Structures are given as structure tokens and as C-alpha cells.
Amino acid sequence: xxxxxxxSKSFGGRELFTEASLQVNRGDRIGLVGPxxxxxxxxxxxxxGINDPDEGSISMERKVxxxxxxxxxxxxxxxxxxxxxxxxxxxxxxxxxxxxxxxEDAEHHDAINRYHDLEGNLLETKAKRLxxxxxxxxxxxxxxxxxxxxxxxxxxxxxxxxxxxxxLLMLDEPTNHLDLxxxxxFQNYLMSYPGAIFMISHDREFLNTLVDDIVEVAYGRLTRYxxxxxxxVEQRAARREQQLSAYKNQQKEIAALQEFADRxxxxxxxxxxAQSKLKQIERMVKIEMPPxxxxxxxxxxxxxxxxxxxxxxxxKVDFAYGPQPVxxxxxxxxxxxxxxxLVGPxxxxxxxMLKLLAGVLTPASGVRQVGHNVDVGYxxxxxxELLQSNATVLQSVRDSPKPVSEEVARTILGAxxxxxxxVFKTVKVLSGGEKSRLNLVKLLLDPPNFLLMDxxxxxxxxxxxxxxxxxxxxxxxxxVFISHDVYFIRKIAxxxxxxxxxxxxxxxxxxxxxxxKTNASSARSALVAGDKLANQSAISIDTQVTPRVSVFxxxxxxxxxxxxxxAISRQRKETxxxxxxxxxxxxxxxxxxxxxxxxxxRPEIASDGKRMVDLNRELSDLHHKLHVAMxxxxxxxxxxxxxxxx
Numbered sequence: 001x002x003x004x005x006x007x008s009k010s011f012g013g014r015e016l017f018t019e020a021s022l023q024v025n026r027g028d029r030i031g032l033v034g035p036x037x038x039x040x041x042x043x044x045x046x047x048x049g050i051n052d053p054d055e056g057s058i059s060m061e062r063k064v065x066x067x068x069x070x071x072x073x074x075x076x077x078x079x080x081x082x083x084x085x086x087x088x089x090x091x092x093x094x095x096x097x098x099x100x101x102x103x104e105d106a107e108h109h110d111a112i113n114r115y116h117d118l119e120g121n122l123l124e125t126k127a128k129r130l131x132x133x134x135x136x137x138x139x140x141x142x143x144x145x146x147x148x149x150x151x152x153x154x155x156x157x158x159x160x161x162x163x164x165x166x167x168l169l170m171l172d173e174p175t176n177h178l179d180l181x182x183x184x185x186f187q188n189y190l191m192s193y194p195g196a197i198f199m200i201s202h203d204r205e206f207l208n209t210l211v212d213d214i215v216e217v218a219y220g221r222l223t224r225y226x227x228x229x230x231x232x233v234e235q236r237a238a239r240r241e242q243q244l245s246a247y248k249n250q251q252k253e254i255a256a257l258q259e260f261a262d263r264x265x266x267x268x269x270x271x272x273x274a275q276s277k278l279k280q281i282e283r284m285v286k287i288e289m290p291p292x293x294x295x296x297x298x299x300x301x302x303x304x305x306x307x308x309x310x311x312x313x314x315x316k317v318d319f320a321y322g323p324q325p326v327x328x329x330x331x332x333x334x335x336x337x338x339x340x341x342l343v344g345p346x347x348x349x350x351x352x353m354l355k356l357l358a359g360v361l362t363p364a365s366g367v368r369q370v371g372h373n374v375d376v377g378y379x380x381x382x383x384x385e386l387l388q389s390n391a392t393v394l395q396s397v398r399d400s401p402k403p404v405s406e407e408v409a410r411t412i413l414g415a416x417x418x419x420x421x422x423v424f425k426t427v428k429v430l431s432g433g434e435k436s437r438l439n440l441v442k443l444l445l446d447p448p449n450f451l452l453m454d455x456x457x458x459x460x461x462x463x464x465x466x467x468x469x470x471x472x473x474x475x476x477x478x479x480v481f482i483s484h485d486v487y488f489i490r491k492i493a494x495x496x497x498x499x500x501x502x503x504x505x506x507x508x509x510x511x512x513x514x515x516x517k518t519n520a521s522s523a524r525s526a527l528v529a530g531d532k533l534a535n536q537s538a539i540s541i542d543t544q545v546t547p548r549v550s551v552f553x554x555x556x557x558x559x560x561x562x563x564x565x566x567a568i569s570r571q572r573k574e575t576x577x578x579x580x581x582x583x584x585x586x587x588x589x590x591x592x593x594x595x596x597x598x599x600x601x602r603p604e605i606a607s608d609g610k611r612m613v614d615l616n617r618e619l620s621d622l623h624h625k626l627h628v629a630m631x632x633x634x635x636x637x638x639x640x641x642x643x644x645x646x
Contacts, residue, residue, distance in 0.1 A: 214232035312371060345500060346528070
């Protein structure tokens with residue numbers, strides 16, 4: 001269907017592709033991955049004919065239809081949302097050209113039939129169904145597209161592509177503008193899409209669910225891996241190990257040949273052999289050493305001051321938007337060190353919960369109490385007002401209560417996609433996504449000890465997501481966040497709160513624990529599960545105490561109940577003892593983490609390579625042990641709560 005043959009392409013003296021080739025067949029589902037700037041979007045522009053390769057060719061089968069969704073800025077005008085979803089694409093133009101000719105042969109009759117089918121009521125019905133799936137309301141269908149935000153216009157263009165069902169669907173970061181429920185719907189829709197799919201995405205779950213092949217853009221080549229993204233990661237690591245081993249073996253062989261030549265080239269009896277060894281080295285096809293991929297970013301992020309054990313308390317909080325109540329009599333306590341993700345359907349109250357905790361929203365009644373020594377930091381996607389519009393990106397980062405050197409600032413900015421001259425851009429010319437990333441860097445360089453984050457991975461590529469995970473794994477404060485990135489959630493969340501219709505339910509374990517307890521059909525769908533998921537391990541935040549009913553009991557019943565109470569009492573004491581033991585261990589480990597962090601910041605230690613390696617190893621081990629201990633401690637705390645409500 002699509003053939004890319006030995007293409008080469010350079011931009012600004014930088015060669016993006018060198019004799020790269022790829023074949024896309026009907027029914028293929030391919031994910032295109034690679035670091036930012038490797039050439040993913042350039043490859044799409046070459047396929048679309050926007051740019052031409054310097055060498056090589058790109059060919060498409062005759063009459064193959066192609067649909068493309070760009071990452072940003074799809075056009076919108078006076079047409080309605082429904083008209084946009086039904087607008088003419090290349091296939092419709094082709095059919096109309098066929099109609100304008102003659103109706104004598106079978107091919108033209110077939111074209112006429114296809115035209116009437118596409119232009120009929122079925123097409124409009126399909127468009128409306130797709131728009132609803134992408135979260136448009138019926139009242140939106142006749143609204144002019146120019147009245148909606150760019151994200152909603154992108155959804156309308158996505159609906160247009162799905163209406164037309166091109167033979168090859170090309171998508172550039174299609175999930176960026178979708179909320180969780182729309183993303184879930186879109187993912188399920190694409191699973192049965194009849195055409196081929198070629199997409200750029202930084203969403204691992206999306207790629208793992210949909211693609212059968214990964215094509216990596218790196219070092220001027222297109223390398224195809226069979227399987228989904230997780231399979232690609234494993235295969236790539238294995239291939240790198242093989243290449244590294246082959247490189248080392250070849251270097252040993254070259255060194256041995258060179259040593260022989262150097263030793264004997266001056267001896268007449270051995271000169272011929274020495275020359276032969278040198279020629280043998282010249283004839284070798286040199287194996288390149290694979291690039292170092294040990295870490296996206298190597299930097300010790302600053303740590304916040306220590307907070308009290310109770311970080312935040314909401315007591316009997318009511319909140320409503322106009323006449324629509326969101327929370328009633330909400331009681332919630334956040335403890336130091338928690339790493340909790342909020343999940344649930346759209347409109348359930350997740351973002352409202354985050355804003356109540358942040359103090360962005362004020363309860364209609366009830367109390368929001370901030371704990372001792374707690375500094376609250378709220379990361380939202382629309383925080384551009386906190387940036388100085390005339391400052392450069394580099395100045396914005398360095399102008400911080402905890403200033404860093406230019407070298408460190410550039411390193412971190414590079415990890416979050418600000419590279420080269422990008423650091424000299426002024427804030428006022430940055431896109432919304434760039435401002436979001438810049439705010440994230442500033443937050444990490446001067447972190448509060450209570451961090452509230454709403455979709456922090458939006459606009460980040462995979463290496464940048466890894467950089468954020470690296471920073472949060474070091475972070476010693478408390479985190480509550482919302483995310484649709486399952487990989488990010490699995491890495492960061494140590495507990496889960498499910499919110500549905502304003503009712504929060506707490507799960508004292510990581511995301512897999514939550515999936516197991518709710519019998520979720522998939523990791524993605526569990527993020528938007530609508531009904532309250534009741535099970536014995538879930539703890540309602542606001543437990544209603546039911547009145548006890550008095551009845552006459554026999555001696556045997558009283559004895560049995562007394563024994564049961566004694567057993568529960570023993571279990572409560574054992575649980576309390578274990579809870580306090582873990583709490584003490586956590587306190588000790590946190591003190592040691594702070595001690596190590598302080599030690600690593602001292603100049604005499606920073607210059608001691610061996611000591612820094614030992615401290616890094618101990619710090620990594622402590623973070624792992626802290627995660628395990630916190631999970632156990634929270635589970636024991638859940639048991640104690642259950643004892644109190646029995």
C-alpha cells in the first residue's frame with residue numbers, strides 16, 4: 001500500500017534519514033516512536049507530499065485513500081461542527097470527479113453508487129454517532145467550529161477522518177486533546193477500524209493496546225520491531241546488548257591485530273604478516289558502539305522541607321457548582337508521604353477534589369485545614385499566568401528561590417524538550433504545551449512538600465515522562481495527582497482513590513492492587529469506571545455509622561460474641577503494633593534519605609566519585625524500601641480504620 005524506498009533527508013545541515021526504507025501493508029497497525037527531533041513528524045510530511053526526500057522515493061498504491069490528523073492547529077471556519085465532520089476529503093473529490101465525467105462503464109457506475117452511499121443519511125448518522133463518542137453534545141452539532149477551542153476543533157477533524165474511513169489513517173499524537181472517557185471510546189473504536197493505522201504517540205497504553213508493530217526513528221534509520229510497545233522495549237534492549245557484545249568482541253580483535261602489527265612491522269621476517277593484519281583491520285565492517293541509554297536525566301533534584309504527619313484535612317466539606325452538588329459532607333485526611341492517584345468518570349469530581357485540596361476552590365461549608373509546615377503546590381495545565389511573559393525560558397528557570405547553574409538548567413530543560421536555542425525563547429511566544437512544561441520544570445526545581453498535579457504528562461514525550469518519573473521517585477513529599485497515563489500511574493501511585501458521583505473510595509495499594517480488587521476489564525477502562533466499586537478492601541472516606549439494634553441473646557451467643565470480641569481485640573493490638581513499627585521504620589528511613597541528600601550536596605562529597613556512587617546506591621535502595629514500607633503501613637492503617645467502624 002505504501003512503500004518508502006531508501007530515502008535520505010537533511011534539514012539545516014542535519015541528516016534525519018539516510019537510505020531509510022519501510023513497507024506499510026493493508027491492515028498494518030504501526031506505532032512510530034523515537035526521541036523528540038528524530039524525524040517522526042518529518043517522515044509524515046514526506047509521506048503526505050508536504051516535503052520531498054533528497055534521495056529515494058515514496059510511492060502509494062493507486063486509489064488508496066489517506067487521512068491525516070496533525071498534532072496541532074487543524075483549520076476551522078464558519079462551518080458547523082457537523083458540517084466539519086461531513087466535509088469533503090480526497091476520496092469525495094475523486095468520486096465527484098468520476099461523476100463529472102461519464103456514466104458509461106462499470107467503474108463509473110460503482111463510483112456513483114459509492115457517492116450516493118456516502119452522501120446519504122447513513123453518513124450523517126455515522127458522523128453524529130462519532131461526534132457523540134468524542135464527547136460532543138447534540139447541541140454542539142450546529143455550533144460554528146470557530147467558537148470552540150482548538151482541542152474541540154481537533155476532535156471534530158478526528159470525527160471527519162473516522163467518518164470517511166481512509167485506507168491509511170495517519171495520526172500524530174491523537175490522544176492529546178481527548179479526556180479519559182473519549183480516549184477510552186476512541187481506543188476501543190480503533191480496535192475494529194477496517195483500514196491500516198500509522199500513528200505517532202507517547203501513550204504506552206494506547207500503543208500496547210492497538211499496534212502490532214513499532215517503527216523506531218533513530219540515527220537516520222527506520223527499524224521495525226514486531227509486537228507492541230512493551231515488546232519493542234524488550235527487543236530493543238536485547239538488540240543493544242547483542243550489538244554491545246559484538247562491538248566489544250570486534251574491538252578486542254582489532255586491538256590484538258593492531259598489537260601484532262605494531263610489534264612486528266619493523267622486523268623484515270614479520271613485516272608481511274604485520275601488513276596483512278593492518279589490511280585485515282581495514283577490510284572489517286566496523287560495528288558501532290550503541291549509544292548510552294542509562295538515564296534520561298542525571299540530576300539530584302532539590303527536596304522540600306519536612307511536613308507534619310497530617311498534611312491536609314477536609315472536614316464535613318460541601319461544594320457545588322451552582323445548583324449542582326459535587327461533594328456533600330466530605331471527610332478526607334491526607335498523610336505525609338502518600339502518593340495517591342484520583343480515578344473515576346468525567347464529572348465525578350476528581351479535578352474539583354484537587355482544587356479543593358489546593359485551595360483554588362472554597363467549600364460552601366466545612367473546613368479545609370492545612371497541616372504543620374505544609375507548602376501546597378498545584379500544577380494545572382493553565383498556569384501560564386505565573387510566568388513572566390518577557391523572560392526567556394532559561395531566565396524563568398534560573399530565577400528561582402533555589403537557583404541552579406546554567407549547565408544544570410539547560411540539562412533539565414533539555415529533558416523536557418527545550419533544546420538548543422529554545423532556551424532563549426521568551427515566554428510570550430511559547431505554546432500552551434511549552435508553558436505547561438516550563439511550569440513543570442520550575443515546580444521540580446523548587447518543590448513544595450505537598451504536590452497536587454493534574455495531567456502532568458500531557459505534552460511530554462516518552463523520555464521526558466521518564467525524566468518526570470525520575471524526579472518524582474526522588475521526591476520526599478506528598479503527591480496527589482490525576483493522570484490518564486497508565487505507565488506513569490503504575491510508576492508513581494502507591495494508593496488509589498476512586499471517585500464516582502462525589503463519593504470517594506480509598507484503595508490502600510498501588511494501581512495493580514486497585515485493578516485486582518475491582519476486577520477491571522482493562523487498566524485504561526478502570527480509570528473511568530463509573531459505579532462505586534464495593535469490596536471488602538475498599539474504604540469509604542465518609543463512613544456512615546448505623547445504629548445498633550438490641551436483642552435478647554442466649555448464654556452461648558454471648559460467649560461466642562465475647563470470644564469474637566477478644567479475637568478482634570488481639571488482632572487490633574497486633575495490627576496497631578505492626579502499624580507503629582512500620583511508622584517508626586519509615587521515619588528512620590526518611591531521616592536517612594534527608595541525611596544522604598544533605599551529604600550529596602556538600603562539595604567535598606560531590607567530588608568523591610566512589611562516595612557518590614555508594615550514596616546513590618543506598619538512596620535508590622532506601623526509596624524502594626520506603627515504597628514497600630509505605631504500602632504495608634497504609635494497608636495496616638486501612639485495617640485499623642475498618643476496626644473502628646465495625
